[in-house]
Amino acid sequence: MILDKSAARTFTFHHAELGSLTGLVTPDNVVQFRAVPYATIPARFKRSILLGSLPESDGAYTEHGYACPQTFPLREADGGPFPGDPVEPASDEFECLLLQLNIPLAILHTPSTAKLPVLVYIHGGGFVLGKIDEQHSTALMVEQSILDTQPIISASIQYRVGALGYLQTPEPGNANLALNDQRNALRWIQKFIGGFGGDKQRVTVFGESAGSMSICAHMLSPPPTEGPLFQRAVLMSGIIGPATVPVPIEVAEQRYEAFLAKLGIEERGDAGLQKLREVDIDTLVAASTALGDEGGLWLPVQDREWFGEDAASVTWDRIPELIGKCEWVKDIVLGCTSFEGTTMMSRYAGITPSAFLSSIKTQLGAHSAEIISRAYAITPTMDQNLFFTPLLRWVGDAIFDAPTHMLAQYLSTKTTKNVYRYIFDVRNPFPNHALYQQPHHWVDIYFVFKAHQFRFPSQRLKDISTRHAQLWINFTHGKTPWGEYKYTGKGDEVLMVVDEREGWVERSAERVERDLEWGWGRCEELVSAWQEGGMKGEWWSCLELECLSGVKKT
Template identity: 55%
Template sequence: MALGKSLTPTFTFDHVDLGPMTGIITPDNVVQFRAIPYATLPGRFKQSILLETLSATNRDFTQPGFATPHTAGQDIFSGGPFPGQIIPTPMDEFKSLILQINVPLVCLQDGTSKLSKLPVMVYVHGGGFVLGKVDAQHNTAYMVEQSILDSQPVIGVSLQYRLGALGFMHTPDGGRNFGFYDQRNALLWIQKFIGGFGGNSAQVTAFGESAGGMSICYHMLAPPPPSGPLFKRVILMSGVIASTLTPAPIPEANSLYEKLVQAIGIEERGEAALEKLRGLEVQKIVDASSKISNEGDMWSFVEDETWFGKEKVTWDRISELIGRCEWIDEIMLGNTGFEGLMFTANVNALTPKNFSKSVSDQLGPKNASLIMDAYNITPDMDQNLFSNTAFRWIGDTVFDGPAHALSRHLTTKTTKKVYRYIFDIRNPFPNHPLYQQAHHWVDVYFVFKVHQFRYPTQFLKNISTKHAQLWIDFANGKTPWSEYKYDDGKEAVIMVADERDGWVERSVAEDERMNERSWKRCEVLWEAWKGVEGKQFSPLKIEPLAKAKMV
């Protein structure tokens, strides 16, 4: 099936292991190879198999590929479709385990003799493990172009993986974590073949936003494959594993399987139901998967001894276990200015009274009091004022808190270098429901440089360009800005992007004074949660949020 014809010039390259490959030149100094398959699927709810050859593959990599089946979000939220974008995005369950690779043209013009051994930047998309794809909005080509302009060229790669129930359901025959094993196969493929494009497999930086960053964390919790580490540096963009997304116990995962079977109306149970599921039209599974997500359940990692060994992975051990990862020495991580704003449905379900009571029921009056004091919550406070605070609480719980805990642990208990940032630039798209807010994922609209044509000011374009440059510096092994060190207290240095100064280094004290931000709230949360250390625990599992959608 042709997914649209490209009018841009093409370039054919003879990969030393894979043979001839034709991509498109876009922009003028970058070759983009689209929809390269990295694995095959032997069947639904089965683990993917690493593709070792492209011998049976069409050598035309100039067309967009299929997305993995999922309930797609609205492209209007990012300013509308891109020129030439196909809507709706074609999806195919068995043809969607693909990569997109962007390579400096000069690197390929004489084989790999020029600019060989380039650093590689691999992007893992977010979307709460239920949506996302390789598309124009996550295109690394303009980052690669920027790296060439700055004389520190890189290769950019993006990958897809299975989503929702198709990617994360635990099945009665023992199948689980299909999407994460897909990611591992993609990273293995990159290790095996990126050298033929001129890349350095020992200089891979994995970067991901939200679920993409959490995915990278999960790969850091697993031992590297026999062939060696899958990446060397990481950038976690609002993406450190939160208490809400630690590995689900098998009984909990089994209950999600039962919910899906019931939602579809299958009478059989166990493996008999699984066979029925494998024979269904894929859209029925996607619809049922979305229904379960909309009712407050999450599709994510399931306990897996093959992945973790005998380690018990609970919310309070995430920082410690990531700190043990011996093959990562440098970590960049950060958050947006107001992460919690994406949880409107959750906040609308809360009042000062039901929140206070629910947290007290969950943690006990003493620990609940710690949280109420930290967030200045009283049962009779104004609802508007409370809602603003509730957004902060959810953002701290899911995004800011885990990042702060990891930064604190890594800089006080390990020798790893940590570079911390806050992206406090507001959404520039008037038709977006979070217009003029520095919400979760707003940084994705800037780092790739692909949205610059629709920014209203040159200042925002400069923010976007600098964003890409800092990420490229890090991938090239440079120090992007001063290290963050928790023990420096209020004088600890972070990088902040805001609409007053652009990208600027500030002390924690300066940032708190200017923006009334405080990570001390996050530390209070961890203190209040001490009674549930070593247990599966989700702070958002309180009665008012029992059925609230999380993604």
Template identity: 55%
Template sequence: MTGHVEPNNVVQFRAIPYATIPARYKRSILLDSLETTNRDFTKHGFACPQIKPLDNTRGGLFKDEPHPWPMDEFKCTILQINIPLSLLQNPPPKSNKLPVLVYIHGGGFYLGNIDSHHSTHLVVSKSITDAQPIIAVNIQYRVGALGFLYTDEANSNCALNDQRTALLWLQKFIGGFGGDRERVTVFGESAGSMSICYHMLAPPPPEGPLFNRAILMSGILGPISTPVFIEQAEARAEEFKKMLQKMGVDGPDHASVEDVVAASQKLIENSTLWLHVQADGWFGAETGKLTWDRVPELLGKCEWVDEIVVGTTGFEGPTMIANAQKMTPTSFLKGIEDQIGPKAASRTKEIYRLTEDMDQNLFLTPAMQWIGDVVFDAPAQNLVRYLTTKTDKKVYRYIFDARNPFPGHPLYQTAHHWVDIYYLFMTCQFRYPSQRLKDLSKKHAQLWTDFANGKAPWKEFKYGDGEEAVMMIAEERDGWIERTVAEDAALNERDTLQRAERLWETWAGEQGILRRSSTLPTAPFRRSE
């Protein structure tokens, strides 16, 4: 195999195929040999077809980064491996193979691919400098309707199957690259983190566990992201069919890939989420109906993952400000009352200090807090609470509170959802305005490689310690620093953790309504008429 030598003594093998796709909307099949494959892995591969916006938010494209990125629906099941050059020059004995850190990308399940921004080669380089070398891998999977459209149970969850197949490929072949298949840590952000939860909810394949440690970055399954029931998936498939018909296409079987992507995107713009399906083949018949409130308990039963990092950003909600701007205090509270009940509306009003006649500009902050709490903060906090009080798993809690450093970004100077991705991979360092931000970025990578090497990255979070429970906080002023819940709340006037718990308990009081489906009603997220 021929790879590309990156600066700082890392070899990058690009666009390695891990599966074949027999047909559209069909599950991928593990590629257990590269004998018929071109062995030159120096060029970037194809992304899954999607409407990929020009990303000027990180200061524009990187040098030599292609745009538009090449796409192909049947050549997109690929992965990238970054390896210390010295490992290939002097292969270690079998007993001294390196730990493996695997990234599953986010993108709301309708965007994302292996690109220059998310490359893990600098993380590997940092691990070499820190004398704790690792192998790092990026995996790619199908997104949008191509990965999530429900056609039948045998071919449900194509995107999830892609991810599992990639992880199985690594179990089969990573040893040949010098990696230890029994020391695999997966990390993901947003939809990537939620994907890790999906794998933890499913029984491991016959080959055994696919990973033993997990880093969950702003993405725990919760009230709007739990796998949908089959009847919901069928209804979504019907929505998709009708959207194609509006576009003049006579159903999914007659659509071009461009039509599929366009219809998929239109549903996303109407606040339809592409989610995995509760099929017995994935989650097991004994699991029963997987409702959002059971997620912490079921994740706690995952016996093959003992240590977990769980984190959120300082203010998750601003990335969905467009949703907040669609609402007024009155319409927001009425929407909750109509769908979940007057008690829930009254409780929400109290938690977020809302009044019907409050200034609209003042309303936007709690509205964005509520959206961030629903999607990210409440599921994260309540998973941490359950795991640290009901299980023996070790949990490390963090809040990434460093702000966006790019003046051209609409969320500049905000610690918004996904801002940590601009720091972790270190690929954006050359655009940081200060050395302090570069140091924070380097420390981020180091902490993740610490964890991959089996170390405790910082003090374990103990919910039972109350306000003395310790978290790691990332910020521009002090870098990565451990603080108690009380210290962080006093310093930053932050009540996110307490607010998230109170919101979760508000939903829990409406079990009769909420158990009718796996997810909460999402009218406040939908566009106004």
């Protein structure tokens, strides 16, 4: 990290196809090329176009670029902006398709015929947030790889979010804009990474939450004509499930109508789209945020151009089977934090146990309500405070844990893929954070990049963070990160667990469940309740409950 900008060093490299590029040396043995454009956006709500060269400029890629316009969250809870990060991020809807490259200085200084494996980060953010910044920089991971004498090249990509990336308009050929942005970034890496010393045949992608779900969407889609875009995947707290499955076209069309209404646009069809393209960007982002706050997610669409002729069959229960058919990804790391649902505390605080069970009964029927009541030990008259823990468990399971468990079960028993599963049980280390001392959703993002280490209060946490980066680097190099997960249902499955007491340690599923005082059996019962409730093969959202009406979902 560059703390004193006046002390920053630069390095100019000549790429055979892209010409001369000047990057920032940060840290001392890594060159970071910032805000490299990978595609252009011809118009709002139009599919991006892959760039075959860099635009004419002075070749300097030393400054952060524009983020996609969004409602930026306050970052004071984890200490505020990092040194080098702007207090108010600049944004531009047409100049935001950027990537960042972090490359060992030595390989640029003295090119080698031996190519390095590549690790690509796809950010999360609930499909409405996210950007490249110092807090999510992979530069320190590259530095770590050099220190461990197994160097890698890394990249981070930006894409359109919110309505700009996920609104389905009546215009043909422009669905799933955000996914197409990501694909173009991955195609750019395939096309040009060799010139930086990278091996396009050894690309590992990793993402958290919406970033991980996006990786799943890529695995559900046929690769482009030039071939597969990655060979290994790390899926952190984000497998597509009944809360996040791609929506049917007719539902996306209803969402489009609601968006027009939110902006006060009376025209429909092409006229309505033209009006949308004329709306001030700040007004459009505010409407995008408001529609999400009212209870809907901006999600991919069951579009045939992306998901194929059987796009309508991409339902929540078939995701494991369909990912299992992705022949070009053989090795997958997947896992969750140990209490995903705590991020929903403030939004779900007013729900009562009786209202929850009644809503489940209305949605899934009496039998499924009984299954969920038993699995989570919820009774209609239980103490409200006691109820809140299983409610948050249910929320976390519904969105994250159950889809992850389903995928791990299927891939490890029905396919030849190598599956490595983990549980992240480290608590939030920032005292001014609302989720301080909780192992909540996204807390692992504070650790994997090593970027937050200067804010950690103990060496123990720093060591955990360093090991996190090392394990992902090992996996990028094609190594086995830890014991393979093979589901048996007997509790003898091997997982990697990380906590503040012992760091990263392999454990049996039985031991994990005993130590944490919960079991994945509740996830299996939850899935059973969904199936028994008639939702198998159907598109639906498990969060669409009467008691959650009007509650922001994530």
